[in-house]
Amino acid sequence: MTSGGPGTPPEPSHRYTAALAGRIEQAWQDRWEEEGTFHTPNPSGSLTDGDGQHADPSAPSFFVMDMFPYPSGAGLHVGHPLGYIATDVVGRYRRMRGENVLHALGYDAFGLPAEQYAVQTGQHPRKTTEENIATMRRQLRRLGLAHDPRRSFATTDPEYVRWTQWIFLQIFDAWYDAEAVRPDGGRGRARPVAELVAEYEAGTRALPEAWAGETWDVLDAVERRRVVDGQRLAYVSETPVNWCPGLGTVLANEEVTAEGRSERGNFPVFKRNLRQWNMRITAYADRLADDLDVIDWPEKVRTMQRNWIGRSEGAMVTFDVIGGEEVEVFTTRPDTLFGATFMVVAPEHPLLDEVPTHWPDGTHAVWTGGHKTPTAAVAAYRASTAAKTAVERQADAGKKTGVFTGHVAINPVNGDMIPIFTADYVLWGYGTGAIMAVPGGDERDFEFAQAFELPVIHTVQPPADHPGGAYTGDGVVVNSRNEEIVLDGMDVATAKATITAWLEGRGVGKGTVTYRLRDWLFSRQRYWGEPFPIVYDEHDLPIALPAEALPVDLPDVPDYSPRTFDADDVHSMPEPPLGRNEDWVNVTLDLGDGPRTYRRDTNTMPNWAGSCWYYLNYLDPGMRDVVVDPELERYWLGPEHNAAAGTSGGVDLYVGGVEHAVLHLLYARFWHKVLYDLGHVTSVEPFRRLFNQGYIQAHAYTDARGAYVQAAEVVEDAASPTGFTWQGQPVTQEYGKIGKSLKNAVTPDEMYEAYGADTFRVYEMSMGPLDLSRPWETRAVVGSQRFLQRLWRNVVDEETGEVTVTDDAPGTETLRVLHRTIDEVTTEMEAMRFNTAIARLIVLNNHLTSLDRVPRAAAEALVLMTAPLAPHVAEELWSRLGHPASLIREPFPVADPAYLVVDSVTCVVQVQGKVRDKLEVSPDATEDALRELALASPRVQRALDGRAVRTVIVRPPRLVNVVPA
RNA sequence: GCCCCCGUAGCCCAAUCGGCAGAGGCAGCCGGCUUAAACCCGGUCCAGUGCAGGUUCGAUCCCUGCCGGGGGCACCA
Structure with a gap:
């Protein structure tokens, strides 16, 4: 405990050093654990507080949560705990305000990091995962976080996997009825597949378009399954997916960067047609976009989600192609149809599977790319774009290449013959993969028209100073009339509505909304993830396992590391590790029609699956009969479950990094809405308030x-x-x-050793606003230690360890400082401005330091206010001040307004905005009195220097500004 | 290229409604304690708010342009 070598005078034996802090901290951590101090009571059921009581019905519930950590093998550094400390401060503060706070931390333990670490160390991922969790638990326990330890879990726990798989089956067993009315009044919700089948059987619902001409009763059992499988919210389909040989797995769009590489590992990603699981998140595009308005999230994150969903309103228009084909295009500018002078289809478009064998009359030389026939030109262009890597495409963006296809279309508004080109600036993945090109109204089309000598027609009158080229702004519509309709003279919005109605009337177009959002590719070819609770029969159609068969555990396999390939190996194929155990893959089951042999799905779910619903598991982890107890869901998450919950409900405060803005947060919202539609939750959104901490x-x-x-x-x-x-x-x-x-x-362990956990916590919270990134500076930590040391010394004698506070009433000055501090700290804590809250506490602390004896009332209030930030030293001082029980639920001090008023304030007197004098005045001085006082001031008179006064601005009681003529 | 956020003292950061530029911390300097030093204690120095304009009686705050830093999007019809 003493420092220094032989011959050094010992440090005071009761000084608050790192060593003493460490002893205090660990002692309190043990006591908290023994007494169940952080056990959060549910309103009913097995989870009670440390005294065995259920939740007090008069206490509002508050659910605070951190983003799920990966238990990485590398251990924590000082950046990791920032958010955990912040949520802990909020949780502890709210408890002292009388709220029932739910705060726990689980582990997102499936996925690539855990698997890669296991591969590196040559051990089973379950073993390394459990070791990593143990290490992280130890490091975090030393921080003194007030988490309910009974509610911690890992996504890899079999009981958790059971419910992850169960939710998957709920999604698999559901379809989206776009017409069904929801409880909240909107249209469109998920419904059980059984209801769809019932409607088909009753003949009250027509089969989907692809089955036009058929009826349910004439379909055989396999065909009926195909009809239904095609509509499930979780479905298998063979579509172009992102294949990443370097990772050995396919990836969701959200996991691929704009440069066409994997977000994790930065490996090249290739488009491959593969049979994979998808989730129909696109059915929820509108709700996911609209409900961003009812939650309290940073505008930045809401914008990112809106951009990702990419809702775009416009019209579908059908163009006839000479020779009998037709091409449908999506446009957000149907008002510019009269300016369409050519069309462009993506190189992948099926129209190009057959093209004319000769160039039509009027073909410009530049259109042909030097080829003798459209067949040759299109084949060559398709081949060249297919060979382009994503990186090359990226580099070429902006350059307009393409070729005439020989096809000619007819503009439905005026019958004009317009050439159809193919070019890679039109993307197969968006809209219909075909556009009408309006060079007068679209810059990309204009560039293409320039390169290929195509005519330009403006349909909106550009302003006089327009430099030429495409004009995309609003204005008066021109050049837009046929025998039936005149758009000329309208503004763009009116013209859009008018032409859309006309197109609909003619049956050649329709107002439509499209989205950038694609369905969520849900399968991965990895080992360390949740297996799909799905088997296949001889028809190769998916069959859900019954709920009793869950969880489906991971099989032992000879080699669980993924088969990865050369990162650029385009021809490689995914090879799921689960397929390496034949005994597991081929399984005999009785699914209702006797024992039969089935083949298991060998994919695993993406890492995101476990984090899509973990917040629900905190309410009642462990064995249970339902995914979430409805009473607990209403209590902790339901709409209006507390004064701030609003109509959406959801977690009251969710703190994490902005890197999950689109991925995790979009997926979790989607799952939550499916659970809402199917009646498992009452909250509309999972996370009411989101806060992004800085780094x-x-x-x-x-x-x-x-x-x-x-x-x-x-x-x-x-x-x-x-x-x-x-x-x-x-x-x-x-x-x-x-x-x-x-x-x-720099690791937290080093900080515990050198300063103690409380100092570390205070330093992290005092560095600056929580949402700002800032630099770590170890040598500045000592400032936080000095604060706590001084606090300690204000209560305890460093030499004797005696408590030194006096029971005498505090003086007026101390009461004023105290109550002003309480008032300010309360404001700052509510707003999560812990850095300024700490500054106020330091002011009070320093004031108490200047007194001969510290009054108990002030010391106790300061200790209580410090408790959320530095809980161990606060508990220790509180205990030494004579309180046997933990201060965890001690009421947070409340300011007495009597001490917030002041006798006099400083009134600044300005002349033309420059400070010329200061007056001590009563806080309720009137405007007239202040004006008189100011004008009487000799300094003001000197500054006026004889000039007349034009006006006097008075802002009682703090400011008077004299404006000379 | 487009959009968003941020630029205050050597450093990290404060500054309700547009109203005295400074709460707190680090570092520096001076002093006290000490045989000496560290720890500790007391004191003190330090910017006119990235730059240039504008609005206003008055601008860190509102507007425009530029510079620097961070982030998002990037042929999305």
Whole structure:
């Protein structure tokens, strides 16, 4: 406990040092655990508080949550706990405000990081995952987080997997009825497939378009299954998917970067036609976009989700092609139809499977690409675009290439013959993969028209100063009339509505909404994930396993590492590791018609599956009969479950990094809405309030060769041209992510050792606003330690360990500082501005330091206010101040308004906005009195220097501004 | 290329409605304690708010343009 060598005078034996802090912290952590201090009571059921009581009905519920951590093998650095500390402070504060707080932390333990770590260490992923979780639990326990330990779990727990698979089967067993009315009044909701079948059997619903001409009663059993399977919210289909040989698995669109590489690992991704599981998230596109308006999320994240969904309103228009074909296009600008001078289809478009054998009359030389026939030209262009990698496509964006297809279409509004081109600036994956090109109204079309000598017609009058080219703005419509309709003179919006109605009347078009969002590719060819609870029969159609058969456990396989390939191997095929166990794959089951042999699905679910519903599992983890107890769901998550929950309901505060803005948060919202439609939850949204914390980064240093050196060993050195040296040589300061690669890692364990957990917590919270990224600076941590040391000294004698507070009433000045602090700290805590809350606490603390004896009333209030931030030292001081029970539910101090009023305030007197005098005035001085006082001031008179007064602006009681003539 | 966020003291950051630019911390400097040093204690220095305009009695705050940093989107018809 003492520091220094022999002969050094010992430190005061009761000083709040790192060693003492460590002893206090661990003792309280043990006591909290023994007493069940953080056991959060449910309103009913087996989970009660530490005293065996259920939730107090008069206490509002508050559900605070952190984004699910991966238990990575690398361990934590000081950046990781930032959000956990913040949610802990919120949770502890809210408990002291009398709320019933639910806060727990589980582990997202399936997925690539866990699997890769297992592969590296040559052990089974379950073993390494469990070890990693144990390490992380230990590191986090030392932080003193007030989590309910009974509610922690991992996504890999068999009981959790059971319900993940169960929810999958709910989605598999559901279809989307776009016409059904929801409880909230909107249209469109998921319904059980059984209801669809019942309607088909009763003949009250027509079969889907693909089965036109058939009726349910004439279909055989396999055909009926195909009809239904095609409509399930989870379905198998053979579609172009993102195949990533480097990872050995297929990926969702959301996991592929704009550069066409995997978000994890940055490997090339190729489009391949493969049979894979998909989730029909597109059915929820509108609701996912619309409901962003009813939740309290950062605008940035809502914008990112809206952009990803990419809702776009316009019209489908059908163009006849000479020779009998037709092409449907999607356009957001049907008003510009009269300006369509050509069409473009994507190279993958089926219209190109057959093209004319000769160039039609009027074909420009530049249109042919030098080929003798359209057949040759199109084949060559298709081949060249297919060979392009995503990276090349990216690099070529903007360059307009293409070729005339020989096809000619007829513009439905005026009968004009217009050539059809193919070009890769039209994407097969969006809309219909075909466009009408309006070079007068679209910049891309204009560029293409320039390159291929195509005519330009403006249908909106450009302003006089328009530089030429496409005009995309609003204005007066021109050049747009036929025998039946005149758009000329209208504005764009009116013209859109008018022409859409006309198209619909003629049966050649229809107002439509399209989305950028694609269905969610849901299968992965990895080992460490949830197996699909699906088997296939001899027809190769999926069959759900019954709920009693869940969970489907992962089989043992000879090799669980994924088969990866050369990252650029386009011809490789995914090979699921689960397929390596024949005994598991081929299974005999009795699914109602006697024992038969089935083949299991060998894919696993993506990592996102487990994080799609984990918030529900916190309510009542472990064995249970339902996915979530309806009473608990209403209590913790339901609409209006507390004053801030609103009509959406959901988790009251969800804190995590912005990197999940689209992926996890979109998927989880989708699953939640399916569960809502099927009646399993009453909340419309899973996360009512989202908060993105910033990142903690750190300085890193490179030597002359550009190699990173140990940041911890770098010293400031004015003699170095760079300002820093490492082992005597100059090094350059950089800034970046904390980690091994930049040699700048600092771990929480080092902080516990050198300062204690409370100091670490206070430092992390005091560095700046929670949503801002900031640099870690170990040498600044001492400031937080000094604060706690001073707090300690205000209560405890460092030499004797005696409590030194006096029971005498505090003086007026102390009461004022105290109550002003309570008032300000309350405001700051409510707004999650912990950095400024800490600043106020320091002010009060420093004030108490200046007194001869610290009054108990002030000390106790300060200890209670510090408790959410530095809980261990607060508990210790509270205990030493004579309170045997934990302060966890002690009421947070409340300011007495009597001490918030002041006798006098400083009134600033300005002349023309410049401060010329200051007056001490009563806080309720009137406007007239202040004006008189100000004008009487000699300094004001001097500043006026004889000028007349034009006007006097008075803002009682703090400001008077005299404006000279 | 387009969109969003951020630029305040050597550093991290404060500043309700547009009203005295400074709450807190780090570092520095001075002093106290100490045989000396660290710890600790007291004191102190430090910016006119990235730049240029505009609106206003008054601008860190509102508007326009530019510079720097961070993020998102990127042929989406």
